[in-house]
Amino acid sequence: MLRWITAGESHGPALVATIDGFPSGIQVTTQTLRQALARRRLGYGRGARQKFEQDDVTVLAGIRHGLTTGAPIALEIKNSEWPKWVTVMSADPVAPQDLLIDAGTGDAREIARNKPLTRPRPGHADLPGMLSYDHADARPILERASARETAARVALGAVAAQLLSQVANISLVSHVISVGDVSAGDDRQLPTPGDEDALNNAEMRTLDPQLNARFIDAVDRAKKDGDTIGGVVEVVAYGVPIGLGSHVQADRRLDTRLAAALMSIQSVKGVEIGDGFRQAALRGSAAHDEIIRDANGNVTRASNHAGGIEGGTSNGQPIIARAALKPISTVPHALRTIDIATGEEAVGLHQRSDTCQVVPGAIIAEAECALVLADALFDHAGGNSVTEMRRNLQSYLDAIGERI
Template structure:
């Protein structure tokens, strides 16, 4: 069983990723984690924050000389901007007078950091969180609800991805299917693990060059209008064996576990497995993946009493909550970023007056990094399901149990 948690605030001293259950023998270095975090920072339409906030990574425990030990792994991602926020986010009490002056720079923005945030932003957790926790301002809510937390998820997912590849040969790919109204045409070939470098180099992580150019133009037009964009991302998992997950209980179904993980990403509002939403509009005769006898050497053949293959993969590699040996496909729909430069209407909870919402630095479009984040959480779910299926406390034992 693989368990994982994150801790930390957006402007706190650091974020923490904690994983328990990672087997011994996984090759892993700090540089591996840095590389995954660098992918999260990419994408046309990102805000200025990505340029000056650096991810300072430190493996605290669970790894020795580049190899996991089987003990819990803790990773710290330090906040390079912490000196600017040390008073605002201090764990211990701070004199009120210290919150009414700048940090010695003569910069009025320093004072603004200390002011109570009493104008909740529509689309954020601000107001609901303030009511739930009995808070007079939004700072304690937005600091944890911020998408900055996903840096810790990406680190955790990088460890899970290493586990998947090194024990079972499972490799993941993520890409953008849509940005606002611009969508990759139906029938476009899916990217493979060999295409990851090209996807990382694309401004919006799109595998179709013409669509990518149209996406860039849409982001630029949206930025000019002072607005934000959402989109759709897809994660593909190649080499997933038959039998991950189960039909026997609701919480063991692989599709349900994947949907919960992807939906938990900040700003996600919809998840589908395979062609889920399109299947809802089609007839059964055109919706399901017919089973055919597998020919000799068929690369898509699955084991069992009789080798079989499929005529299609509309189910996205999962049937009845169980992986069926085909390429696993999970999609997530990302709403437009809630911090809109136009400043949406809200209420100042301190005065009760109608106001416009607080506006802080934000992205115009975060679809490209959302794909990388979705890849990370899919890796975590698959790694947990793989360990559930295979058992084993070390890489050799897991490989033996999988017959590799």
């Protein structure tokens, strides 16, 4: 069993991520993590924060000379902007007069950093978090609820992806399939891992140049209107063997685990496995993936409506998962709210300037899927070392190969 957790605030000194139960012998370097974090920073519609906020990642434990040791892996992602936030985010008490200094800079709509944030933003965790955790200020809530935390998840996902690749030759790729009401449609081209460079070079992470331009236009129109815009991302996992996950308990179902992981991403409000909602409109004779033999005599499927998962278990087809991201909740022209300090009507705080987050959303979704699949693989072929895991997996694959 793999276990992972993150800690840290958006404007704190650093994010920290740990993963426990990882086998020894997996090749991972700092450069692997840096490349993953760089992908998260790509995409059209991002705000100025991406230009000055760098991801300085350090391996604190669990990796030696480029190989995992079997010990818990600990990663740190420092906040390059921390000096600007030392007072307001100090772990130790600060003098009250220090918090009266107007430290805000930049966009006139942004509230000064050091002042209490008492106008919760619709769509964010601000109001329920303030009430649930008994805070008079939204700062402790929004700092942890921020999507900045996903940098730690992407770093962990990069580690998990190495396990999947080096043990089982499983590879993942993600792309954007809709922005607002502009969609790639059901006949879209599925990318492969070989398309990664092309996807990274596309501003809206799609292989279709015309669709890329239409996505950009949708983002531009939203920005011009002082608004934000969401979309749908898709993750495809290739090489997943039959049998990951289980039908025997709800929390062991692979689709359950993937859905929960994707839904945990900030802004995600919907998850779909395979053809999902479209499949619900089909009759049974058309909705299910018939089992056939290909020209070489290998067992395969005539289609993949199920997205590679049946009965909570992978069926050998590519796993396809989608996540729908709502528009960013902090709308530039501000939405109505109340001021918790006075009870009076007000407008929401403006804390960021992104217009669209679907491109990094695809990378984050890919990382979450990698973590879940790595855990499911470990459940099925776990061991203390990469050698043991490969041996266990091969034994299982040989056995099912003889049966079918």
